[in-house]
Structures are given as C-alpha cells and as structure tokens.
Amino acid sequence: MSDTKRRSRLKPKPKKTRKRGDNHQIRITDNDIAIFFILQRYRYLPINFIFELLPAKRNYKKFQERLTDLSGHGYLHRPEQQFDAYNAYYKKITYELGKKGKEQLALLGENLEISIGVGNSYHHEALTCLIIASIEIACRGYRFKHWPDILRMPKIPESTRESSTPFHLPLIGMKQKSQVPDGTPFCIVSESNLLCFPGIETDMGTEVLNGNRRVTIKRKLEGYVNITKHRTYKTHYGLPNMIVPFVTTSERRMKNMIHLLDQVTNSKGASNIIFSHTEHLRSSKDSPDPVDLLQSEWLRAGHEPFNFEEKLGQ
Numbered sequence: 001m002s003d004t005k006r007r008s009r010l011k012p013k014p015k016k017t018r019k020r021g022d023n024h025q026i027r028i029t030d031n032d033i034a035i036f037f038i039l040q041r042y043r044y045l046p047i048n049f050i051f052e053l054l055p056a057k058r059n060y061k062k063f064q065e066r067l068t069d070l071s072g073h074g075y076l077h078r079p080e081q082q083f084d085a086y087n088a089y090y091k092k093i094t095y096e097l098g099k100k101g102k103e104q105l106a107l108l109g110e111n112l113e114i115s116i117g118v119g120n121s122y123h124h125e126a127l128t129c130l131i132i133a134s135i136e137i138a139c140r141g142y143r144f145k146h147w148p149d150i151l152r153m154p155k156i157p158e159s160t161r162e163s164s165t166p167f168h169l170p171l172i173g174m175k176q177k178s179q180v181p182d183g184t185p186f187c188i189v190s191e192s193n194l195l196c197f198p199g200i201e202t203d204m205g206t207e208v209l210n211g212n213r214r215v216t217i218k219r220k221l222e223g224y225v226n227i228t229k230h231r232t233y234k235t236h237y238g239l240p241n242m243i244v245p246f247v248t249t250s251e252r253r254m255k256n257m258i259h260l261l262d263q264v265t266n267s268k269g270a271s272n273i274i275f276s277h278t279e280h281l282r283s284s285k286d287s288p289d290p291v292d293l294l295q296s297e298w299l300r301a302g303h304e305p306f307n308f309e310e311k312l313g314q
Contacts (some may be wrong), residue, residue, distance in 0.1 A: 049163015155238030
C-alpha cells in the first residue's frame with residue numbers, strides 16, 4: 001500500500017514503495033544541491049524563505065513535498081525548538097541542513113561550515129537568519145556577496161583568511177578586546193558602489209541598554225564607534241567601508257538605541273550605524289514572509305535616514 005498517512009511535521013519518515021513497503025529511495029538533483037547551499041549559508045530558514053532564494057523557481061506544492069522527502073531521508077532537519085510554540089503546527093516549517101546534506105556538499109568539495117545562525121539561542125539565531133535572508137532576497141537588482149565571496153577578495157589580509165576567529169573585530173584601546181556581530185560579513189554590490197557589513201546586530205529586547213553587565217547595547221555601540229574611528233574593518237577585512245545595521249523588534253527600543261548612540265558620540269552621531277525595527281519577522285501568530293529591508297526606513301543618530309538605493313547609486 002502507498003503511504004497515504006500524513007507524515008510527522010517533526011520527524012517525517014521516508015515514503016514506502018508501492019510493492020514491498022521498502023523505504024522509497026531518492027536521487028539528489030541539482031535543485032536539491034541548491035537547497036543545501038542555501039542552508040549552508042543560513043542555518044535556519046522557513047520553507048518560504050528557501051523558496052525565494054532558489055536560483056530557479058519550481059512548483060511550490062511539489063517543493064514542499066520535496067523538502068519533506070529530503071527531511072525523511074536525513075538530508076534536511078526540522079529543528080525541534082520551532083514546535084514549542086502554541087501554534088507551531090499551523091506555521092511554515094523551518095529547516096536546517098541535515099547530516100546527509102552536509103555529506104553531499106562535502107563530496108562537492110564544499111567543506112566551509114561557517115554559516116549565519118551558529119549561536120546557541122535558537123530564536124535569536126533564527127531571527128538573524130530571517131533578517132539577513134530578507135536583505136539578500138531584496139537585492140534582486142544587485143549582487144549579494146556572502147562570507148565565502150569575501151574570502152576570495154584579493155584585499156582580505158592573510159591573517160584574517162587563516163584565522164580561527166575571523167569574525168572577531170579587534171578593538172583598540174578598550175577593555176573589551178573584540179567585537180563579534182551577529183551573522184557573518186556580507187556585501188551588496190551595484191554597478192557604481194559597494195556597501196559592506198560586518199554582520200548585523202539582532203536585538204530581541206533581552207540585553208540591557210546600559211549598566212555594569214559584560215554585554216550591553218551601549219558597549220556594542222562603543223565598540224562599533226571604535227572600529228569606525230580606527231578603520232579596523234579595512235585592516236581586518238580589507239573592506240572599503242562598514243555599515244552596521246541594528247534591527248530590533250520594537251520601535252520604542254529602536255529609538256532608545258538611537259538616543260543612546262547620540263550620548264555615546266557626544267551628540268555627533270554616526271553615519272554608518274543604522275537602525276530599523278521589524279515586529280513581523282518575530283511574529284508569534286503568523287509565519288513571517290521576507291521583508292524588503294532595502295525599502296524600509298533606516299534611522300541614524302545625528303544624520304538623515306539611511307537610503308539604500310541612494311547609496312547604491314540606483
């Protein structure tokens with residue numbers, strides 16, 4: 001008999017063959033490899049984000065079925081943390097690369113395991129993936145360079161290329177020795193300009209703005225001001241500029257961060273530190289869709305709002 005029962009959303013099993021009930025075997029295609037590459041870059045992504053990032057579109061329903069098959073055979077994995085939410089079984093499923101998917105990429109010589117979302121907090125890392133993936137999806141008219149692309153850039157110092165902690169940006173003259181953004185460095189390239197990012201700062205309202213704790217928003221802001229002053233982004237990555245996006249899920253908290261940066265810089269502000277908020281990507285009710293963050297309003301302390309299209313020369 002065919003496998004007509006609805007398969008588990010948490011741990012789907014392989015389909016059975018019609019004749020003997022054996023596990024159905026699947027052949028890995030170029031489309032599957034494209035999915036593996038996406039989840040190599042972004043540790044956690046829901047199905048609709050993966051679909052938008054595919055180089056070639058396909059039937060969405062068949063795409064859903066394919067992801068279920070790949071999960072059943074161990075090529076993909078469905079993180080268990082997503083099913084803790086009260087309405088999880090009504091939301092789009094989030095995937096990550098499974099053991100067999102990693103093995104498949106290794107066969108192709110793709111052994112780079114550095115991806116966006118490698119921290120221990122699932123919800124924070126998943127939101128970081130959603131934010132950067134939204135930026136990439138919005139870059140249809142531009143080129144989006146991930147960390148592997150930056151590694152191949154000729155001006156990146158050899159010391160950074162070979163470092164075991166390449167994302168630790170050194171701080172000069174501060175008690176804190178380095179700054180580690182969320183995600184990995186990326187660039188947006190237009191015909192006339194190049195915008196570079198050390199990663200982003202994903203804020204879920206769990207860190208205090210100021211105080212005596214080791215990690216506060218104020219200390220992060222001070223770190224980025226230090227990196228900007230000493231142009232560490234150039235000596236560490238060989239990049240010509242650095243833009244630091246702070247993305248929070250509350251407009252009020254975003255405004256408090258801008259006010260705090262104004263204090264940190266003695267009312268001078270910072271032209272390269274930009275702020276936005278997006279409650280939608282953290283919605284507990286609905287499955288989020290990609291947000292066009294290039295069209296969103298990005299505010300700055302002491303400067304006019306940041307306009308991506310203007311900076312990219314479009």
